[in-house]
Amino acid sequence: MTMSYCGVVYGNAPVTVDLHWGRLHQDSSVTGVVSSVAGQPIGGVTISVKDQGQTVSTDAEGRYIIRAKGTDVLRFSSVGYETLEIPVDNRTVVNARLEAMSHSLEEVVVVGYGEQRRANLTGAVSTVGSEELTQSPVPTVSQAMIGKMPGITSRAPDGRPGAEARLQIRNLGVPLYVIDGVPSGAQQFNNLNPEDIESLSILKDASAAVYGLRASNGVVLVTTKKGGLNRENRINVNAYHGWQSLFRFPTPASAADYVRANAEADMNEFGESTWTREEVEKWQRGEPGYEGFDWSTYLKSNAPQYYANLNTSGGGERTSYHVSVSRFNQDAVFDGYNFNRTNLQTNVETRIGKRLKAGVRINGKVEVRDLLGLPGGDDYFQSLLGQFRNRPTEQPYANGNPNYPATNNNFASNYATFEYSGYTKTERRTLQTSFDVEYDLPVEGLKASGMYAFFYNNLYENIFEKTFDTYTYNERTGEYEVTGGQRNPYRSRSNGYITDNVYRLQLDYKRRFGKHDVTALAAMEAQERLDNLFFVRSQPETNYIDLINTFAELQAVDDRTDEQARAGFIFRTNYSFDDKYLVELGGRYDGSWRFPKGDRWGFFPFVSVGWRISGEQFMQGSGITEVVSDLKIRASYGQTGSEDNGVGPFAYLPGYNWNSGNAFLDNQLITGIVSRGLPVTTLTWVKSTITNIGVDFSLWQNKWNGSFEVFRRDLTGIPASRYDLLLPTEVGFGLPQENLNANKMLGMEAALSYSNTSGRVAYSIGANATLARLKNWYSYKPRFGNSWDEYRNSTENRWARINWSYEYIGQFQSEEEIANYPVNIDGQNNTTLNPGDFIYKDQNNDGVIDGLDVRPNAYAEGNLPYLNFGLNSSVAYKGFDLTLNFSGAAMQSRGRAAEIKNPFQNDANSPDYLFNDRWHREDIFDPTSPWVPGTYPALKKSNNESNLRASTFWFRNTSYLRLRDAQLGYNLPGTVLKRTGISKVRIYVNGFNLFSIDNTRDLGIDPETQLNTGLDYPSVRVYNVGVNLTF
């Protein structure tokens, strides 16, 4: 029988206490081994004698030794495990088996400017630990968070090396990231080494408000690992190697299909074709010279990636440390692309004297992105575009000779030219350093602390797009003639740096008076940031000089600098009575440089309350406690201002903008300047109000844990103009924006988990889901010309980001059906239509399909999905462990464009389904032969407007459930390791993105990608093998 009080487990149920050694003398050594339920030794467990000061910790093999009396009680505690108390009971050996923590109430949760026991939390805060984050072998932290906790909405639209996922808290917008107390950006967050993270806290409601003007979209708090006092030194190694392939990508049509489709399109449009029947047939048979080329062979299925981390942590009497170095390296699925990152984390903390503690954290990293130097913008996009842009009738090399890349439809996407293209190399070096002091004041429970942190980020980007030739083989002369190539060299360098300083002073008070628990906080904080970028571009004369140092070659110079400053005063107080009645109250007085003098400061309060019902007398009956281990309801309400009000800093200034619209006057290039228009002086921050109601519960001895919350975020004062003033456009300026409009984000989230052990099997399963959808609320005095205008264009109290389109109701089956069809589909009395063309519903029954027939029938495109969910499970048995993490989403829409919609996009190839699954004549060259149906309309290169209109055929409401991570590990048994000096060896295999259940498979598209052309670099599927070692 277990009794539980405040999460401390007494007694013996999950514990085995070995009794067979001799009796204990007064105050002598007790030894033992601490292990997990699955039998693995646990290092770093803190063991203390209850009600006395001394503590020790276990070594890597779980062994400890401590001085104790036979009547003492030993307390075993470790992060991630339930704390256990065992009476020594006069033994000399006390072994303990710790149960993995499942949501312990005693667990300490990191919140804004402090920590709280989970039991006392009144805000909506989710946490995720190091172990869950490191289950995903991904380049960036945001990718590792998907599906792991409630309240996070996400989309991983991109899988290129070093890619980040889009992450929001409850779809509120881009959150604020705070890393070890320092407000930072997503870039800094994403490139942390996941192994260095101790925990993440997601502040989702009023609990975020303590961060002020930037916190209206929620806050992600990161705490990095520290050592511990009197903890034995440990060295950990984690390394894996993996092989990646694109999860999914549309298959380009074959040469035979491509040629046939071209002939077919010509016939459908003009009744004649430049392709003859004989020639098309030769391609179908693939005769010599008519085989074509399969460009998809340039996509590798085993692009490598690897990761290695070495860390050590521990501590002595006064000083503790965590030092870690790691390296991540990832290639792309085509040659010439690489991402790698080296992270260094050093956290040291030391006690100076009795009351003073000082610490330093250093986070350094080097990120390197190596790309090709392809002409034009995004090199990854160009490479993927090549799958279609290169016609399958063309060859990469002239006459098959690999020394001579061929001149084809688009040399920039001919993979054979890539090795000559040059490079794009981006290096980012970052140093984040912070210095903390903490002083225990002589007043009991009062503590003062201060922090100074600086950040330095250097960006160094070099681009060199080189010139090269492409060739055509002349069969008559046997020569390779230069017939094209890149003639437009480009060389640029960006050199930028960011510095960021944060200062903070803080007072904390924490004390318990009987049943009254009081904590309070007062702090002030200031931050400044300077962002500089210098850019030069040249047109080099030669491919071989890597410098930009002649005026003759110089093309452009740009110099930019951006400065920001913020400051804030923070207070918060928490009160709890008997751990049952909880109140939190606080506020922040916050200022931002964005606003004009006099309007810079705002006060934003928050309040939250909680009631632990399970602590009440009426819940103590044995029938009830057996079922309900814990039950709490809580509510919060908080306000913040959002400084991001859409007009940018300095909108309040009149004057002229520098460098706008240059003119070449009298042979002199003159820099233009342009009037800034009316200064915006009537606008301030947008007000964000978050209301949250939640319930937390643990059932059946904490085996079931869960929470449920409903929330609402009101944004009021969204900028708009008072258009009803009828300001004539002829005055040449618009009315300055004011804080007028409003919207609200509505949603709910739930999480439920179950964990248990049965014999030597420990298992857990958890599920979470988040629904968050934006609703436009009211706008300034909406006006509508007529009822249609109101129906179509009103945003009043309606879901935001709705897509409108025609309703597709089928395809014409025959010429007769077109001729007799009563509705004018194409606006030209159906004269442009063929069988197979789309029929749209005439919603207003006026006999013609026009703008009045569109209806709201799709969700947002390219946004984060409204509904996100995750499913996480793990099983451990003896030395084996298996984890499976699923994530999914629904309530999002995908439109289609370009390559995945229009056949012959760029007058080149298309996905095979567009060319094959289409309406066509049985004999494509015979305009009298019968039509054969297909999913897509008959092929045409242009004049296809009716079919291409936005309709429910092209919009698709997508959803998916994918297995993001699967990991199988095996821990070598201790008996094997005994003589090696290694305390832990775990080997594992890991699969990422193994499968997905979704509705975009037929398009060849990863459901999370975002471009409506389908040409994102999709998520990768990865297989890894790895090893964890502890010395």
Place this chain on the structure above:
Amino acid sequence: MHVYKNILKGMGAAILVMQLLGCEKWLDRKPTEILLDEQVWSDPKMARSVLANLYNRLQPFGGLEGGLLSPTDVDEAMWSGGLGGNNGRNTRVNYPYSIKQYWDYGLIRDISLFIENIESSTVLDEDDKKQLLAEGRFIRAYVYFLLVRSQGGVPLILKTYQYDGPDGVPGMREPRATEAGIYDFISVELDEIKNQLPLTEGSKTRANKWTVLALKSQAMLYAASIAKYNSLMTDPIQTANGEVGIPAERATGYYEQSLAASQEILTDGPFALYEENPDRAQNFYELFTNKNNNREVIWAFDYTLDGKYHSFTFENIPRSLRESAGGSAGVTPSLNIVEAFDYLDGRPGTLATRTSDNSDYIYYDQPEAIFEGKDARMAGTVITPGSTFRGQRIDIQAGVMEWDEVSGTYNVHTHAELGRKFTDGGLMVGPDGPLPNAANVTNSGFYLRKYVDSRVGSAQQGQGSDVWWIRFRLGEIYLNAAEAAFELGDEPQARTYINRLRERAGFGPNSLTTLTMDKIREEFRVELAFEEHRFWDLKRWRTAHEVFDGNRQSPNTLVHALWPYRVVRPGDPDKHNKYVFEKRVAPRFTQPRFFRLGNYYSTIPDDALNGNPLLVRNPFH
């Protein structure tokens, strides 16, 4: 306790210091790309920077940027570039009422701000002030010309407004001026500033006396022809208060003003028709691309490779000469414009492709032979099959016609691959097309030459061309003078002007012995092709709705193509390896041009109508 007190004191002091001194200052950060008004208006250099921005914005419909699409609005050209987007210009059922809409009062405000600040400046010296002020007023007059050309009469706003709250708003509402009123404003302004621009006398890029006269020549001609021809319509396009439509009796006065301005340029100006190259076709081409001592150019929008260039050549270069992976063959000339150029012996420009009894093709030794003897301006404007550009022969050939002895007919052989050889080893499809259904290959059988840069490298994406865009040139002034003189009854004078222009094009002296208005209009069409004139000219002559009547059978509603073929007929040496031509409607061009009466004036933008109840709509909208 001692330490505790000290720390507490320290923190208290810190808070106090931060609050009282630090915080407001802490948040005071300086922007780096903003100049305050006093920093601008105390420095003539900064005033010039404001001007630079204004000059740069006088380009509402493309010029050489954005691919110069205007010719694809009329019968000069079609779009042969990408199959999406701009292809809509080949397939539109009619011109939308909003076509060429222009309502840039933001620009008007910035010009007024400039004028007001120069006027009130106490630091600029008087000469600078006079010059800058006149320059600002010229730019304003030019913008009002662009506005009236698109919209008819517009509100005449000559000052800047300030917003001081809702009460002041009704006072800001101005009704539309009459169409004549705007032209009169332009006329008066130009007269006033004509002699106040001595500092830029010789400039070809900034306002000066000659740009003032050129604008007057053009604007007054527009006003005059609208006054005359609108009234001659069965149902004149007008509004009750004259926002649209100019009374007929004003015509003569405007013609006189235009003629006077033109004549002042012709007699007093430092200009001469460009005649530097004895090869007349090349000469006409160089008129647009040679920027050195070009005495014909009056006002141009100039570019430089050092930081301001355009991609016009990238967009429109012949396919085989492309220098980047994309682009080429965007705007391709029509057979219509090619045939509009007469033969130098006086024959009309129609190309002979069939025998007079229409029983057979006419066989030419070379594709270029069919163009022999044409107005030299044709070859200076259009790249025709077999002509040369950048020293390279441009082979435009659609296929091979192989004689079938048995049936006595030709079999046509074509292929989708450019430069494809036929079984006899000779060329089947030209490296420059045409292809019926492909992007970035000519669809019409021609490529554009005018304004396409012959400098190697200028067709590269991201580097581009520095050829300038000519806004006014002497050739146009000759035409304006001819039209005005003719309308005023002085046919001999008009004929002198026209014949002078035709002489440069290779015609003999006094090639025309009689002159009609139609002939003058044809000269406008060929001399100024691809210079963004035709749409506006057809509008002011009130013939646009007749030329583009939406009827497939009308001569210029469809873009026609000329497709050359090589004949393979070994049995007949007179015809074997000769060239024949097919005239056809360009395959990618599907809908006849349809200009409705409501297109004579563009719609006033909705937000303008909503914002000012005093604005009346244009007819038919």
